[in-house]
Amino acid sequence: MSGAAVEAQGLVKTYKGRGGEVEAVKGVDLRIEPGEIFGFLGPNGAGKSTTVRMLTTLLTITRGSATVAGVDVARDPDQARRRMGVALQEAGLDPRQTGRELLVLQARLFGMGGGEAAERAGELLRLVELEDAADRLIKGYSGGMKRRLDLASALVHRPEVLFLDEPTTGLDPASRITVWEEVRRINELGTTVFLTTQYLEEADQLCGRLAIIDGGLIVREGTPESLKAELRERTGLSHDPTLDDVFLDATGRTRAKAEGAVSEVVA
Template sequence: MSADGLAIEVRNLTKTYPDGVRALDGVTFEVPTGTVFGLLGPNGAGKSTTIKILTTLARPDSGRARVAGRDVVAEPARVRRAIGYVAQQSGCDPADTGRENLMLQGRLYGLGGRALRERADGLLERFGLTDVADRLVKTYSGGMRRKLDVAMGLVHEPRVLFLDEPTTGLDPEARVALWREIGAMARAGITVVLTTHYLEEADELADALAILDRGTVVAQGSPEGLKKALQGDSVQVQLTEPAESRTVKHALADVGGVHDIVVSGREVRARVDAGASSAPAVLSALESADLRVASVTLSAPTLDEVYLRHTGRSFRSAQEGDIT
């Protein structure tokens, strides 16, 4: 690791693909050693491109990145020996057993003999795969395959583990089980970098995170710190019929302490300085403008509200509108 305790240093990364799509535009962040760091953003935000550069699978157009103290462009072989990488798509060979997949992965890193066998056995036990170790991977469930993918990423004992959308497609039980393993890795001193488009996953796991939108970092910090920076509460109103954004904003223009108004069909979302006193005024103003209310909800700040504050749109609308 670097002398200043950073597992990863990223400075002003840019990347434009041949079709003209600018995937990264000045991405900058740092990851302290032994933490879980989340790259949060909708599809197309630049998360996977960032991971590809940090794992030496792609080269930036400009900027600099260091992983485990090594420059990803100047020293790619040394970076690869220090990291593990679990891609979105499974890297397991379905025609081999779980044990055979782990053994092969270890040999690719120069491991062998008794040490490799013991390492494989330990990982199979750790991820609850001992009973199926000698079954073909094609018979595994999705959760079992994902556990094996992560075990393969750990077989050579990397200092930094990259997990690209690790829980996509998993059922809730398998997702929570993998969350527990990710937390255990960080407690054991492994730096974990994960990309995710699940807000609750970033909130649950990350010690710190960077929120990406359209190739730029729009906010970074701890989940709690980012949420606390938003004063007041969130009010979400469901109207009985869809409304125009300008109509809603005009209706709420004279209500004090209301800001960051976003309208999507029947849903109205806004930040209010004092939820208990502001909510009745919001409802009254909407009703006075012939905008009938079906329901209203007050909540504490969320990561979705953080994203809304910095981008002007909700995370859900961004996820639905962007292309991977």
């Protein structure tokens, strides 16, 4: 991939509300390099989901531009979709299928022949360590197994960029750590990962860089280490701040206000 894996310039989304026009995203600029795991954080209503939906062609762009793997998502959404994988918070899995059947079907929908589809399904089952459960019905899978199968499904067509929307929400600590391992493994194979999460520890563990959005605008961006160091130097803290502290400072929220919107879960 040449150039940015994901790039947005002046991204704006407006809606018509009862009281007039509502600007959900007010001019977002982003650049994510190939091979990164990039975290996107924000409280409820900050514009995080709206931004991601524009980048993944699920919402139209009001103003500005965005590319994924070099393809303009507004001008050529079909080609952009072939370059990206998307795993939403609610896994779209048919409980009546087996894991293998789901992946084979997905591969066939992307135009692969029977043999190629079966081979690709086997590769992905090995990648997410579901070989032993491959021929069991999905309705018998645990929550963590379903998330790993959903990751595999998003990778069937070998996307250059993988968008993950809160991939560990609702999982127990052990399953969460397993999904983290899968994300790292996928990234090590060359896939750029765009991760939205409500868990600050998750962003700290996985992301090389991250951005915090609030009020429809990016209010902080950098590596977790640089953001924490900047906060300590600027405020004169006597202790090392956490990513929680960075988030609260960036959004002007207290811990009471932030509770339920973005939280840290220690595994």
